[in-house]
């Protein structure tokens with residue numbers, strides 16, 4: 001990533017104005033990751049995921065305000081410090097570029113080029129059942145199917161897997177079900193478990209390129225995200241860990257919320273207490289998470305509201321940020337990309353921060 005011009009000048013200027021504070025805080029926080037500059041005190045601000053009961057991050061802000069830059073910056077710094085496995089759902093194919101300034105090694109996974117496994121022909125019956133049940137759980141959540149179609153699909157897919165037939169045979173099970181056109185393109189029946197590409201997502205830092213899928217259908221993109229997240233959660237060893245073991249970056253959250261917001265909020269709440277799984281999410285408007293705004297914001301140890309000149313936006317965000325009337329008047333004046341109001345657990349008061357992005 002080419003570091004946006006002016007950011008270094010701002011950081012240097014703040015350090016110049018208040019060098020003592022800058023030095024103190026800079027050298028103190030050994031536990032945390034660097035976020036950026038406190039706009040009031042000129043001090044460096046750190047966030048320590050291990051000191052919170054949850055380590056999810058939620059970023060809200062208008063288009064172009066710096067959400068993706070903030071997500072990539074924070075996730076890189078968490079990966080660098082705590083070495084979790086990173087999975088990025090990249091709806092705009094921009095994350096390779098955003099991480100360019102870092103030394104992060106990332107696999108790329110594109111489900112249109114490397115289909116996801118529906119099942120493996122050499123697998124056990126129990127594994128078939130497990131795979132098909134997961135597939136149908138996600139399928140019925142996204143596309144909504146009747147119990148009788150569910151049963152027919154279950155039997156049909158089990159038949160295909162047992163006989164090691166092509167996914168195209170899905171069309172025979174539910175003729176005219178349009179969603180199957182999409183599904184047949186991103187799933188495959190693999191002859192052997194050795195071809196389990198999901199392993200590379202489970203074990204290594206991966207950017208999942210969803211751009212073409214996302215442009216075609218947000219339902220399909222949501223399907224892939226939910227399916228992969230479900231696999232990740234099922235394969236994680238849920239031992240207690242106060243530091244992030246796995247970071248899942250979910251940018252453009254708005255596009256999945258119509259399909260899976262209730263599942264997602266359950267996941268956020270369930271994995272908030274010490275399981276080492278962190279979701280780093282961003283969306284344009286708090287309304288994107290609808291009635292779940294309370295759960296999503298309270299499950300997030302770090303809440304960032306990026307700059308916006310719109311009063312209504314801050315009025316809505318105020319209660320989640322503990323932002324006073326005066327705070328709102330101040331927030332409206334933030335106008336640079338990367339500037340934001342932050343509520344960081346366990347601090348009660350919001351902070352005005354400039355997110356210092358990765359170096360070029």
Ligand SMILES: Nc1ncnc2c1ncn2[C@@H]1O[C@H](COP(=O)(O)OP(=O)(O)OP(=O)(O)O)[C@@H](O)[C@H]1O
Nearest residue numbers: 004007062063064065066067068069337338355357
């Ligand atoms: N912290 C920052 N400091 C300086 N410039 C920044 C910062 N964050 C973002 N920018 C600039 O703003 C541009 C837009 O940022 P970004 O893509 O992160 O916005 P966004 O909120 O994700 O937008 P969208 O909702 O359209 O995805 C970047 O390309 C960069 O030039």
Ligand SMILES: [Mg+2]
Nearest residue numbers: 067068069251
């Ligand atoms: Mg973005």
